[in-house]
Amino acid sequence: MAAExxxxxxxxxxxxxxxxxxxxxxFAGGTILMPEIAAGRLKPTRALLLHRSGLDKLRTDGDxxxxxxMVPVAALAGxxxxxxxxxxxxxxxxxxxxxxxxGGNLCASPGLGSQRGDLGAPLIALGARxxxxxxxxxxxxxxxxxxxxxxxxxxxxxxxxxxxxxxWSAQTLRRRHAHSYAIANVAICSTGDGLRVGISGxxxxxxxxxxxxxxxxxxxxxxxxxxxDDAVASADYRRKMLIVLVGRALDEVGSx
Amino acid sequence: MKAVGARLxxxxxxxxxxxxxxxxxxxxxxxxxxxxxxxxxxxxAAITKLDTSKAEALKGxxxxxxxxxxxxxxxxxLEGLGVPGDEPLLADGEVRYKGQPIAAVAAxxxxxxxxxxEVIEIAFEEKPTLFDIRLALxxxxxxIHQWGNVYPHYGPYNHRRVRxxxxxxxxxxxxxxxxxxxxxxxxxxxxxxxQVCLAVPEASGxxxxxxxxxxxxxxxxxxxxxLEVPLNKLKxxxxxxxxxxxxxxxxxxxxxxxxxxxxxxxxVKWRWTREExxxxxxxxxxxxxxxxxxxxxxxxxxxxxxxxxxDSGAYARxxxxxxxxxxxxxxxxYTIPNLRFDGFVCFTNRVPTxxxxxxxxxxxxxxxxxxxxxxxxVLGIDPWELRLRNANRIGDTSGNxxxxxxxxxxxVTLAAAERVGIELPAEYRQMTSDARSGELLPEHLVAxxxxxxxxx
Amino acid sequence: xxxxxxxxEHEISSPSLTALLHVLREELEIMSPKAGCQQGGCGTCTVxxxxxxRRSCLTPLATVEGATITTLEGLGQAEELSPVQAAFHNRxxxxxxxxxxxMIVAATALIERKxxxxxxxxxxxxxxGHYCRCTGYVKIVDAVMAASRGEVExxxxxxxxxxxxxxxxxxxxxx
Numbered sequence: 001m002a003a004e005x006x007x008x009x010x011x012x013x014x015x016x017x018x019x020x021x022x023x024x025x026x027f028a029g030g031t032i033l034m035p036e037i038a039a040g041r042l043k044p045t046r047a048l049l050l051h052r053s054g055l056d057k058l059r060t061d062g063d064x065x066x067x068x069x070m071v072p073v074a075a076l077a078g079x080x081x082x083x084x085x086x087x088x089x090x091x092x093x094x095x096x097x098x099x100x101x102x103g104g105n106l107c108a109s110p111g112l113g114s115q116r117g118d119l120g121a122p123l124i125a126l127g128a129r130x131x132x133x134x135x136x137x138x139x140x141x142x143x144x145x146x147x148x149x150x151x152x153x154x155x156x157x158x159x160x161x162x163x164x165x166x167x168w169s170a171q172t173l174r175r176r177h178a179h180s181y182a183i184a185n186v187a188i189c190s191t192g193d194g195l196r197v198g199i200s201g202x203x204x205x206x207x208x209x210x211x212x213x214x215x216x217x218x219x220x221x222x223x224x225x226x227x228x229d230d231a232v233a234s235a236d237y238r239r240k241m242l243i244v245l246v247g248r249a250l251d252e253v254g255s256x
Numbered sequence: 257m258k259a260v261g262a263r264l265x266x267x268x269x270x271x272x273x274x275x276x277x278x279x280x281x282x283x284x285x286x287x288x289x290x291x292x293x294x295x296x297x298x299x300x301a302a303i304t305k306l307d308t309s310k311a312e313a314l315k316g317x318x319x320x321x322x323x324x325x326x327x328x329x330x331x332x333x334l335e336g337l338g339v340p341g342d343e344p345l346l347a348d349g350e351v352r353y354k355g356q357p358i359a360a361v362a363a364x365x366x367x368x369x370x371x372x373x374e375v376i377e378i379a380f381e382e383k384p385t386l387f388d389i390r391l392a393l394x395x396x397x398x399x400i401h402q403w404g405n406v407y408p409h410y411g412p413y414n415h416r417r418v419r420x421x422x423x424x425x426x427x428x429x430x431x432x433x434x435x436x437x438x439x440x441x442x443x444x445x446x447x448x449x450x451q452v453c454l455a456v457p458e459a460s461g462x463x464x465x466x467x468x469x470x471x472x473x474x475x476x477x478x479x480x481x482x483l484e485v486p487l488n489k490l491k492x493x494x495x496x497x498x499x500x501x502x503x504x505x506x507x508x509x510x511x512x513x514x515x516x517x518x519x520x521x522x523x524v525k526w527r528w529t530r531e532e533x534x535x536x537x538x539x540x541x542x543x544x545x546x547x548x549x550x551x552x553x554x555x556x557x558x559x560x561x562x563x564x565x566x567d568s569g570a571y572a573r574x575x576x577x578x579x580x581x582x583x584x585x586x587x588x589x590y591t592i593p594n595l596r597f598d599g600f601v602c603f604t605n606r607v608p609t610x611x612x613x614x615x616x617x618x619x620x621x622x623x624x625x626x627x628x629x630x631x632x633x634v635l636g637i638d639p640w641e642l643r644l645r646n647a648n649r650i651g652d653t654s655g656n657x658x659x660x661x662x663x664x665x666x667x668v669t670l671a672a673a674e675r676v677g678i679e680l681p682a683e684y685r686q687m688t689s690d691a692r693s694g695e696l697l698p699e700h701l702v703a704x705x706x707x708x709x710x711x712x
Numbered sequence: 713x714x715x716x717x718x719x720x721e722h723e724i725s726s727p728s729l730t731a732l733l734h735v736l737r738e739e740l741e742i743m744s745p746k747a748g749c750q751q752g753g754c755g756t757c758t759v760x761x762x763x764x765x766r767r768s769c770l771t772p773l774a775t776v777e778g779a780t781i782t783t784l785e786g787l788g789q790a791e792e793l794s795p796v797q798a799a800f801h802n803r804x805x806x807x808x809x810x811x812x813x814x815m816i817v818a819a820t821a822l823i824e825r826k827x828x829x830x831x832x833x834x835x836x837x838x839x840x841g842h843y844c845r846c847t848g849y850v851k852i853v854d855a856v857m858a859a860s861r862g863e864v865e866x867x868x869x870x871x872x873x874x875x876x877x878x879x880x881x882x883x884x885x886x887x
Binding site: 038040 | 367370529531
């Protein structure tokens with residue numbers, strides 16, 4: 001474990017050291033990387049540690065909530081009630097939430113036999129935008145586009161979403177104990193501009209369910225997603241449960 | 257006996273709550289090498305190539321062992337009970353379960369040991385697999401064990417048998433036959449402490465092994481047998497085990513660490529990862545149990561036919577013993593005069609199975625009690641009353657002729673009923689374990705009685 | 713780099729990505745945090761980092777430079793058990809003891825955060841990520857709630873001998 005470690009003390013320094021991310025392992029909270037290292041599946045040679053980079057600010061500027069990439073999941077879990085707080089409360093357990101970060105959760109790859117990155121669903125539903133740095137410089141884009149694009153070589157700096165975010169619903173199906181991975185997550189926000197539907201926990205990334213947004217028909221979620229088989233649940237079960245969860249969420253926001 | 261009923265402090269309680277209790281991984285003996293194992297990625301395969309030379313040349317690697325390094329590679333845990341050995345300590349020419357250890361490395365760090373494992377050259381030719389114990393007796397199924405797919409050494413039989421009375425009579429006489437299939441699943445004991453061993457060669461030529469085994473003297477015998485050394489060459493140090501639940505009665509890590517410590521002439525430690533514990537440590541077995549009870553309309557169980565298939569995994573280990581215990585309890589705490597039980601130890605390409613909390617008996621208790629409730633339901637009889645009528649009493653005999661001198665079924669059942677607020681009729685509340693008589697002694701229960709207490 | 717562990721300052725030489733768990737166990741030989749899973753899933757490695765309960769197996773050393781680390785050893789010793797330690801001992805909340813360090817550290821942090829009595833739901837929320845395979849959890853939860861209420865009974869002792877009965881029948885035996 002004699003990796004070269006880089007510890008930037010500002011966001012600008014982090015961006016500069018990150019470069020285009022080549023041959024670099026980025027450590028946010030470490031809750032996903034450390035088990036990979038312990039198991040011998042990851043052997044970092046150059047590590048960028050963000051814990052001193054000042055990316056942990058959580059603040060509200062007028063109508064915009066800004067969440068630094070290093071904001072702990074625990075801070076979101078303890079925040080005002082909303083879809084983000086609800087899903088944050090279900091990540092792992094209290095101790096892991098204290099170390100895990102929103103940036104790390106957003107960028108999480110699947111585990112061995114489970115899906116991660118639950119927070120993608122509420123962030124999509126909130127219409128959140130992610131500001132990232134990397135090759136080609138800094139850019140800001142909707143979360144769903146960031147997740148669907150090629151994000152190798154991007155360093156997440158901050159997330160932001162607008163308030164108010166309308167009526168909302170957070171639906172999840174998982175076993176009822178700490179550390180259980182999701183079978184399926186559905187988040188919906190409904191404003192005057194329409195619905196935003198975020199789905200996570202059913203595949204490698206969270207997705208935006210645009211067919212459901214258009215039709216307001218829960219069964220259309222199967223047009224938007226392609227759930228996977230894993231150790232937690234079968235794709236078939238996920239498909240059946242998603243229709244139920246989307247239906248409940250639509251009811252709750254008053255939009256079925 | 258002044259301790260009975262007193263609140264006594266745990267002698268290890270203060271150590272536990274102050275972090276001073278010492279588990280094997282906490283023992284420090286100076287510089288220690290770390291062990292990692294090469295484990296089979298296949299469920300069933302021939303090993304066509306195994307070459308450790310590149311691994312041995314790696315920096316920090318001090319010893320590597322394979323089957324060739326084990327003085328006696330095949331040794332059965334129950335050879336003392338007449339169960340022949342069938343399992344190699346380290347795979348020899350083939351692997352029969354995913355996770356089976358093939359080679360073990362001792363190196364100066366955990367990373368160096370793991371790096372060495374990754375450069376061991378190994379090639380396989382996969383073979384057909386068997387996972388469903390219901391196919392074990394099918395001659396068309398892949399044959400995966402040198403004994404065939406079923407343990408053949410129950411005397412002249414390939415199954416544990418219990419025969420009592422006249423089962424055909426019972427099934428002819430019955431008013432109803434009640435059938436059921438019960439399939440308790442495999443369970444990983446998941447102790448909080450994973451399997452771990454520290455082996456230290458002493459100046460005297462003896463070997464000290466700090467072991468997490470649940471059965472120190474037993475493990476000592478196993479290590480001595482594999483190493484072909486007298487027992488007095490070994491000193492096993494036990495202590496506090498971080499949970500075993502039956503999963504630490506077959507700690508192969510003791511023997512593997514002993515061999516590496518001798519070869520490297522150095523203290524070695526092997527601490528299993530949680531993944532290894534889930535993948536490769538022995539589990540409680542899965543079972544397939546079929547019961548058919550010949551019963552009368554008024555609630556007598558005239559006879560029971562039962563077939564049990566037990567998933568022993570790839571090797572026998574303790575399964576022949578577990579199925580024997582299972583067989584002994586297949587009539588439950590009840591007197592059934594006509595019995596026909598066949599229990600098969602079946603081999604599959606899974607991790608060999610072992611004990612967990614009531615080895616062999618938890619499965620049969622679950623099955624027979626569930627079945628009894630089913631019988632009650634079919635007959636329209638109260639399940640408590642059914643149990644109390646058929647309960648073992650003084651002078652009744654078990655399936656293999658053990659005479660009941662002081663059975664507790666009646667007392668315990670009545671106490672349980674009271675605890676959960678069940679109001680039984682007076683005639684049942686007054687029942688005792690006294691020898692059967694009157695209405696509780698129908699004709700068909702006379703022959704199995706041994707009121708003088710002699711064996712059947 | 714420097715680490716303060718149980719009130720003692722140490723110069724650490726382990727590489728910067730080493731898990732705090734291994735720094736404590738291998739470099740400092742502080743053994744109460746355990747390597748139960750090394751995935752952050754079991755809770756046996758939990759320690760306090762600046763008073764907050766954290767999984768030491770998930771914590772890269774570099775991220776806790778200069779931090780104050782507290783392990784079970786730092787919460788109390790045999791001569792003077794902390795309230796949570798005493799409650800666990802008095803109420804048989806430990807059997808094999810392997811989960812006990814993580815449980816006591818997490819419970820201590822919970823009671824400190826709450827600043828008073830905790831109820832069952834609060835204990836389950838705070839300790840929900842800690843596994844125990846021996847006790848079935850009931851006595852652990854009871855011990856935490858009792859400690860939070862300040863209920864610390866003295867440790868039970870052997871009953872006194874009766875008139876004419878020798879004090880100890882077998883020297884060295886507990887009963």
